[in-house]
Amino acid sequence: MSPKPATAEVKAKLIDAAIRLLSDGGPEALQARKLAAEIGASTMAVYTHFGGMGALVDEVAREGFRRLSANLGEIEDTGDPAADMLTLALTYRRTVVDNPQLYAVTFGQSQPSGQKAALGDMTNEETRQNLSEEGIEAFGFLVRGAKRVIDAGRFRPASEFDVAAQLWSAVHGYITLEVAGHFGDGENGVDQILVPLATALGVGLGDTLEAATRSARISIESWRAKEGNIGT
Structure with a gap:
């Protein structure tokens, strides 16, 4: 069983994915579901690593x-x-x-x-x-x-x-x-x-x-x- 990616790595992937979604589709595209799909994770990844979309937007x-x-x-x-x-x-x-x-x-x-x-x-x-x-x-x-x-x-x-x-x-x-x-x-x-x-x-x-x-x-x-x- 492969180890889970480190928290910092997942957070970085989510931030990069958020920037890609923004660039391609504007603010309407930045959703927890789409973010999770971008990195192949569940929507819980956003809440686990950021606590919610507000904190993720701050990180972006x-x-x-x-x-x-x-x-x-x-x-x-x-x-x-x-x-x-x-x-x-x-x-x-x-x-x-x-x-x-x-x-x-x-x-x-x-x-x-x-x-x-x-x-x-x-x-x-x-x-x-x-x-x-x-x-x-x-x-x-x-x-x-x-x-x-x-x-x-x-x-x-x-x-x-x-x-x-x-x-x-x-x-x-x-x-x-x-x-x-x-x-x-x-x-x-x-x-x-x-x-x-x-x-x-x-x-x-x-x-x-x-x-x-x-x-x-x-x-x-x-x-x-x-x-x-x-x-x-």
Whole structure:
């Protein structure tokens, strides 16, 4: 008789299966019965390993943040903190656009099986204590990026948490509209909307138009070289 798979292995399989179901069928497809069928188990596996669909949805959201952090962590420091900040935005966008259903759950925009991932204010030191480590880590890339730009004198002195939240709001708003199809097919919205939006926000935060434009050009050119299709 073969041994039962370890709990961690089954949980990982259920999370991967949940992400596949979301990608293929949206939030309506994320059901305990379908999850169990995906890994060849009974529906009790969901309740045994997570206690219910609510906890599984929270774990899916944590996995979304882990994947986002992994991508943001690959960005190299160019020495231009404002350019690097835009590259964070471009990487954030690419991650979400590649798997919009996962990130709709991660950011609480969809509620599979009527369950919404636990959320909170990442910009407040007190409420941050109640949030997942994965969410805090992902937001931390924006916070550290904002601090670099502030410390370089490109932005006015301000809380890096507040600046990061403003940048996050602008970029995530753009991504939400793009995913919904409001900017047409392809990635022309990056050049026509996202980069000018980031440039205007940088100027509003204290950068000069000349410096912000130069940094945007550095970022988008390096991004095109890496991705090969941004703006085409």
